[in-house]
Amino acid sequence: MEISIQTFVILSILYFVAAHVALYRIFEKLGIEGWKALVPFYSTHVAVKKIKKSIWWTIVYYVPFLGFVVWIGILVELLKLFGKFKFTEHFLGVVFPGIYLTYLTFQENFKPITEDEVLKYKKSTGREWVDAIVFAVIAATLLRGFYIEAFTIPTSSMEQKLLVGDFLFVNKMAYGARVPNTPVSFPFTHHSFPEWIPIVGGKKSYLEWVKFPYSKLPAMGDVKRNDCVVFNFPAGDTVVLEHQNQVYEQMIRDYGKEFVYSNFTVAGRPADKQENYIKRCVGLPGDKLQIIDSKLMINDEVAYFDENAQFNYKVVTDGTGFNEKTLQKKNITTEPVQQMGKPGEFELTLTNSAAEQVKQFTYVKSVEKMIEPLGYQYQFQKTPVFPNDSAYLWTRDNMGPFVIPKKGQTIELNLSNLPLYRRIIHNYEGHDLKIENNSILIDGKVAKTYTFEMDYYWMMGDNRHNSLDSRFWGFVPEDHIVGKAVFVWLSYDSKLGRVRWERLFSFVH
Secondary structure (H helix, E strand, C coil): CECCHHHHHHHHHHHHHHHHHHHHHHHHHCCCCHHHHHCCCHHHHHHHHHCCCCHHHHHHHCCCCHHHHHHHHHHHHHHHCCCCCCHHHHHHHHHCHHHHHHHHHCCCCCCCCCHHHHHHCCCCHHHHHHHHHHHHHHHHHHHHHHCEEEEECCCCCCCCCCCCCEEEEEECCCCCCECCCCCCECCCCCCECCCCCCCCCCCECECCCCECCCCECCCCCCCCCCCEEEEECHHHHEEEHHHCCCCHHHHHHHHCHHHHHHHCCEEECCHHHCCEEEEEEEECCCCEEEEECCEEEECCEECCCCCCCEEEEEEEECCCCCCHHHHHHCCCCCCCCEECCCCCEEEEEEEHHHHHHHHCCCCEEEEEECCCCCCCCCCCCCCCCCCCCCCCCCCCCCEEEEECCCCCCEEECCCCCHHHHHHHHHHHCCCCEEEECCEEEECCEECCEEECCCCEEEEECCECCCCCCHHHHCCEEHHHEEEEEEEEEEEEECCCCEECHHHCCEECC
C-alpha cells in the first residue's frame, strides 16, 4: 500500500484537528474556555501552565520533531489530571488522540481529580522503566531519523581521509532529511535484525505495508562538490543475501542468473533500506566528467584532489621486504602490502607524499602508479566498470567523457548511449524499458529522447584503487542521499590495537 505524500499530509492534519477537538472538550472539563485549545501557540502555553511544567516545554514544542516528543508529554500529563495512569491509557491517548480522547470526553465519569490525588500516584519501578524506555526510543528514533546519526567506517575506500574504525556523525538536515520510504520498522535497525537475535536474527526488520514516495524536508544547503556524503547504495535495490558485500548485477554477469537464483537467496530493498555508503561527491548534476590515466577531470579542468587520496603503486626493491606495522606507524600506508609476481615486486597503497617517501628508501629501485588503460581485460569479472557493457572499454582509471544527468535535462536516447542511462530510467525513475526491433520503448512507447526526473551525482572514494564507487555502478540519484559527514567522535585502530586520540572530535572537511 503506497501512500502519497499528499495523503500523508492530509492524514497528519486530520490527526491534529481531531486531537484538538478532543482538547477543546478537555479544556472545558478543566474549567478552561474551550476556544483556547484552538488558538496556535496560546493553546500550548495554557496546557503547559495547567500541567505545571516549565516554559521550556512551550518553547521546545515548536522545535521540529522535538516538539512531537513534548506533544506526547502534554497528552500524558493531561490524562493524569483525569486519573488516567495506566500505560495502555497513555498509549491510546498518544497514538489515537482524536479517537480515544474524544471518546473519553463523552464519558460521564471522565472528570478531573484533585491535585492531591494526582500527586499521590506513584509509578512502580517497572512502569518507570517502561516509560523511560519508550520515551528514549521515540526521542532517539526522531533524532536518528531526521537530525543526526552515528556511522562507522567499515572499509578503506575513503582512506586516508576517513579510516577504518572511525566513528562519525552524519548531519541529515544538511541536504534535507528524507521522509522514510518504509516508516514501519523496528527501532535502531537498518534493514535486518542482528544475527545474534534468536529466531529473527538476520531477517528483515521493516514492513512494507505502508510505503511513502520520495520526499524530504527543507535543506540547509545543496550537495557541494567534494563533500563527503553518506548515501544508500544505488545498486543495492536487489541483493544476494549470502553475499551482501557483492553487487547483485555483477554476480549475474559473472555467474549467470540461473546459477545465482538456484544457489542463493535474492531479495529486493527500498531505497532507505539499502546499505549506507560514504564517498566524496566529485561530480554534480550537469557536470562533464572524464578520467584520464587516473586523473579526474570535471568540466575539462583537473578536479580537486585531496592530499590524503591514495592509489596503488608497484614498488620494486632489491629483494628487501616491507614491515607493515612500521609503515602504518609512520602513516605511509594503511593497507596490507601485497607480494606481486616476481621477488622484490610489491603492491603498496600510497598517497602522493607517501610515494615520494618510499622512493627515498635505499633498497627501493622504482615506484610506479598502477594504471588500467582503456580496454584493460579484467581476469575474474565481466565488464565490472560502469556502464557495465562490452561496447564500452572504460576502466577505473580511464573513462568518459559524459555528462552527469540533471533534473529536467533532455537527452537524445539511442542504443549506443542507453547503457549509461538504463538503470536511471528503469530502476531509479520506475519506467518500463524494453528494446524491440532496434527501437527503445519506454512505458510501451517508442522513445528517441528522455527527460530526467531527478538530479544525479558521481561519488568516488579517496582510496581510488580500493573503492567500490560510481566508477563501477554509476550515478547516485538524489533520493538516495542520506546526509553529510560532520565529524569523527571516536577512532580505533584494530590493527595496532589503540585509540587514535589525534582523530577524536576532528571535523570532516
